[in-house]
Amino acid sequence: MGGLELDEVTKAFGASRAVDDVSLVVDPGAFVALLGPSGCGKTTLLRLVAGLERPSAGRIAIAGRVVAEGGRFVEAEERGLGMVFQSYALWPHMSVADNVAFGLKVRRLPAEKRRRRIADALAMVGLSELADRRPAQLSGGQRQRVALARCLALEPPLVLLDEPLANLDAHLRETMQREFRRLHRETGATFVIVTHDQAEAMALADTIAVMHEGRLQQVATPHGLYSAPATEMVARFIGRGALVPVAILEPARDGRLTVSLAGRTLPARGAATVPGPGRLVLRAETLALSDAADAIPARVVDAVYRGGFHTLEIAIDGVEGGLVQVQSREAPAPGDRVGLAITDPWALPAGG
Ligand SMILES: Nc1ncnc2c1ncn2[C@@H]1O[C@H](COP(=O)(O)OP(=O)(O)O)[C@@H](O)[C@H]1O
Numbered sequence: 001m002g003g004l005e006l007d008e009v010t011k012a013f014g015a016s017r018a019v020d021d022v023s024l025v026v027d028p029g030a031f032v033a034l035l036g037p038s039g040c041g042k043t044t045l046l047r048l049v050a051g052l053e054r055p056s057a058g059r060i061a062i063a064g065r066v067v068a069e070g071g072r073f074v075e076a077e078e079r080g081l082g083m084v085f086q087s088y089a090l091w092p093h094m095s096v097a098d099n100v101a102f103g104l105k106v107r108r109l110p111a112e113k114r115r116r117r118i119a120d121a122l123a124m125v126g127l128s129e130l131a132d133r134r135p136a137q138l139s140g141g142q143r144q145r146v147a148l149a150r151c152l153a154l155e156p157p158l159v160l161l162d163e164p165l166a167n168l169d170a171h172l173r174e175t176m177q178r179e180f181r182r183l184h185r186e187t188g189a190t191f192v193i194v195t196h197d198q199a200e201a202m203a204l205a206d207t208i209a210v211m212h213e214g215r216l217q218q219v220a221t222p223h224g225l226y227s228a229p230a231t232e233m234v235a236r237f238i239g240r241g242a243l244v245p246v247a248i249l250e251p252a253r254d255g256r257l258t259v260s261l262a263g264r265t266l267p268a269r270g271a272a273t274v275p276g277p278g279r280l281v282l283r284a285e286t287l288a289l290s291d292a293a294d295a296i297p298a299r300v301v302d303a304v305y306r307g308g309f310h311t312l313e314i315a316i317d318g319v320e321g322g323l324v325q326v327q328s329r330e331a332p333a334p335g336d337r338v339g340l341a342i343t344d345p346w347a348l349p350a351g352g
């Protein structure tokens with residue numbers, strides 16, 4: 001239980017669509033990240049799932065039960081989910097334990113059951129010792145744990161997290177990422193986290209849904225997004241790398257195709273179904289200097305020593321704006337001619 005299904009969900013504010021025709025299936029027990037730049041509609045999508053917004057169109061089902069469709073709308077408190085926000089939204093005048101208890105009181109749980117749930121939730125996030133403190137006496141990370149405990153005490157089948165780590169420093173964020181993974185494993189609940197940080201999405205989620213301007217761009221594993229981005233937006237947003245224009249000569253068969261770059265023909269991975277203009281995704285690990293006769297002709301623009309290796313900025317002949325980065329043990333000087341070997345790059349149709 002705890003799966004989630006969105007079917008052609010749209011949320012319009014006036015003339016603009018914050019969420020635009022989103023369809024997404026989240027399996028029970030999955031850990032999914034909604035990833036995208038600020039303003040792309042992540043929070044709105046999460047609020048639609050939570051029941052804090054009504055969709056303008058589409059259908060939302062949680063654990064197989066339709067919670068929003070047409071005139072049908074299940075209120076937030078009837079959806080049985082847990083939510084954690086960037087602002088932890090703790091009651092300042094209540095102790096840690098009372099903050100955690102609050103959600104349970106609203107649900108009218110018997111006192112004995114309530115006490116056990118509070119103790120369990122505090123133990124799960126490592127706060128048993130601090131149960132009597134006030135939020136003001138806690139660090140940022142501890143406050144975030146209280147918010148988590150308050151959510152987990154409800155034993156929700158579906159946990160929604162909206163940029164929960166954005167206010168923490170980098171070190172604490174990493175610690176909390178490990179905690180989130182552990183809590184996900186231990187509770188068996190479905191987790192959906194919103195983040196604009198691709199490293200965080202990759203560290204946490206087994207599936208990432210990339211959003212851009214209200215629309216879903218791609219839903220895939222972290223590795224799938226990195227190695228086979230479906231659109232130029234995803235290719236630019238996930239991982240570092242350059243997109244250089246190529247001509248797709250032979251469209252894909254069994255995931256392989258042929259492209260032309262700087263007068264050379266080379267094999268690539270891809271899904272493009274028609275010949276024509278394309279983009280090659282060139283990440284540092286797919287590139288190396290080469291003396292081979294069929295190497296791509298190029299020129300060194302800049303070279304920076306990084307300790308043990310150099311980072312070279314390289315312009316491929318005849319490719320406008322096509323600066324790529326290569327790591328190299330050799331140290332050619334700016335202006336030097338070099339050859340480039342490209343191993344197993346990913347090709348996209350242009351404008352995709
Ligand atoms: N209540 C609202 N009224 C009007 N516009 C809104 C409202 N909530 C969000 N928006 C707009 O919807 C878009 C998506 O916002 P949001 O979902 O908060 O994005 P994200 O969480 O990805 O940063 C933004 O352009 C935002 O200004």
Ligand SMILES: [Mg+2]
Nearest residue numbers: 039042043044
């Ligand atoms: Mg947001």
